[in-house]
Amino acid sequence: MKSVVYFTDMRARRVEEASVKKLSRLLDALDLGDLIGSGDLVAIKVHLGTPGNQRHIRPHHIRVVVEKVRELGGRPFVTDTTGISLLSPRGDAVKVLRAAAMNGITAETVGAPIIVADGLRGFSGVPVKVDGFRLKEVEVAQAIAEADVLISLAHAKGHPRTGLGGALKNIGVGCVTKRGRAPLHLAKKPQTKPEFCNGCGECARFCPAGAIVKQPDGTYTIDQSKCIWACGCWELCPQKAITSWAEMHHPSNEELCIRVADAAKAVLSLFKGRAAFVNLAYDITPHCDCFPWGDVPMVPDIGMLASRDPVAIDKASIDLITSAPGLPGSAAEDTGALEPGVDKISALLEWEPFRPFKRHGGPMWKAHVEWAAKAGLGSLDYELVRVS
Numbered sequence: 001m002k003s004v005v006y007f008t009d010m011r012a013r014r015v016e017e018a019s020v021k022k023l024s025r026l027l028d029a030l031d032l033g034d035l036i037g038s039g040d041l042v043a044i045k046v047h048l049g050t051p052g053n054q055r056h057i058r059p060h061h062i063r064v065v066v067e068k069v070r071e072l073g074g075r076p077f078v079t080d081t082t083g084i085s086l087l088s089p090r091g092d093a094v095k096v097l098r099a100a101a102m103n104g105i106t107a108e109t110v111g112a113p114i115i116v117a118d119g120l121r122g123f124s125g126v127p128v129k130v131d132g133f134r135l136k137e138v139e140v141a142q143a144i145a146e147a148d149v150l151i152s153l154a155h156a157k158g159h160p161r162t163g164l165g166g167a168l169k170n171i172g173v174g175c176v177t178k179r180g181r182a183p184l185h186l187a188k189k190p191q192t193k194p195e196f197c198n199g200c201g202e203c204a205r206f207c208p209a210g211a212i213v214k215q216p217d218g219t220y221t222i223d224q225s226k227c228i229w230a231c232g233c234w235e236l237c238p239q240k241a242i243t244s245w246a247e248m249h250h251p252s253n254e255e256l257c258i259r260v261a262d263a264a265k266a267v268l269s270l271f272k273g274r275a276a277f278v279n280l281a282y283d284i285t286p287h288c289d290c291f292p293w294g295d296v297p298m299v300p301d302i303g304m305l306a307s308r309d310p311v312a313i314d315k316a317s318i319d320l321i322t323s324a325p326g327l328p329g330s331a332a333e334d335t336g337a338l339e340p341g342v343d344k345i346s347a348l349l350e351w352e353p354f355r356p357f358k359r360h361g362g363p364m365w366k367a368h369v370e371w372a373a374k375a376g377l378g379s380l381d382y383e384l385v386r387v388s
Helices: 019-030 059-071 093-102 142-146 167-172 178-185 202-206 253-269 310-323 346-350 352-358 365-374
Strands: 003-009 041-045 075-080 114-116 125-129 137-141 149-155 157-159 163-165 212-214 220-222 275-281 303-307 382-386
Touching (some): 003 310, 019 275, 019 303, 041 059, 041 142, 059 075, 075 142, 093 114, 125 142, 125 253, 137 142, 149 167, 163 167, 163 310, 167 253, 167 310, 167 365, 253 365, 310 365, 310 382, 346 352
Parallel strands (some): 003 382, 041 075, 041 149
Antiparallel strands (some): 003 303, 125 137, 157 163, 275 303
8 A cells, every 4th residue: 555645845826825834734634633642742853954054944844843733732842863973063962952043943933942852962862672674772862752742854855875864864863862873874883093093192081981091002992892982082083093984884875774774663663653754855955954064956946745654755755856857056967967857866976075975885765765664664655645
């Protein structure tokens, strides 16, 4: 049986066609009253953006979802998690909330509290058992795990590894803690390179786990049993004496896709079907919202999609991006993917800013959705139902 994906475009020729009104009708089509009961805590999971990247979802679209949840008797909160490294622009809750405010996303603009789900430094979570392809336990962000209902409100755009940043990535990566996120991306924990270490000790002072230990010869090593794997010491060392992100990453991006499916399965297991997914397919950049810059969109604004099925909504988003014409002066032109019907996401393998990711296979949208389908998260077969 095909999953239903509701869709509305971005055209607005009269007030009734304003995007906020269209989004409200799209949510009505989902019949969220089946999911949300009186007094339920409803987590609206978004990406709050990164400083320097202006291609994020609009605050007034978040507010539409907030108001719809409140109409149904739920208690909404808007939420996101910290980045994998403490040193990143989204490394702790203070940085995340500052980025959100810079992007115009505040409690006042969205009409609900904004909560960083994995705590101040990104280590507040709940271990969840999962029968995954690779993972048997995933640390889900605390505030996500404690919610009654989950609504993913994702910005549909490209990604250098999974191909699409949509519902699956918003859940599988965006709803876990730093410790939960590290094994998705990385095949091994950081290690020191004694031949480069000058004994400055900066890494040991930084490590919140006390895992970096001075040796008799004055160099430092990382105690693998204490390392919590997600703090970012590899970014800190002035001598480059700690293995880099690229050296630790899984050899293939397909491995990341498999693990994202496992993590999404763990997150969604907490809600027992009480989850819904919205993809906002506008400002469709080649890259994700974690980038500290925003390229021009590679296709025209497509519209907004909603479904109870995270696999179907992401597959529909990919298909709509493929069928759209590429925009001149964008990554679609850079990669020769201007024509409607050309796989614009796979073509990004040759996009110059994505060259560092090429060694791991580039954008793998097919693996991303296919492994999620194999994990039982949804269906690749869907019916697109237009909502006017």
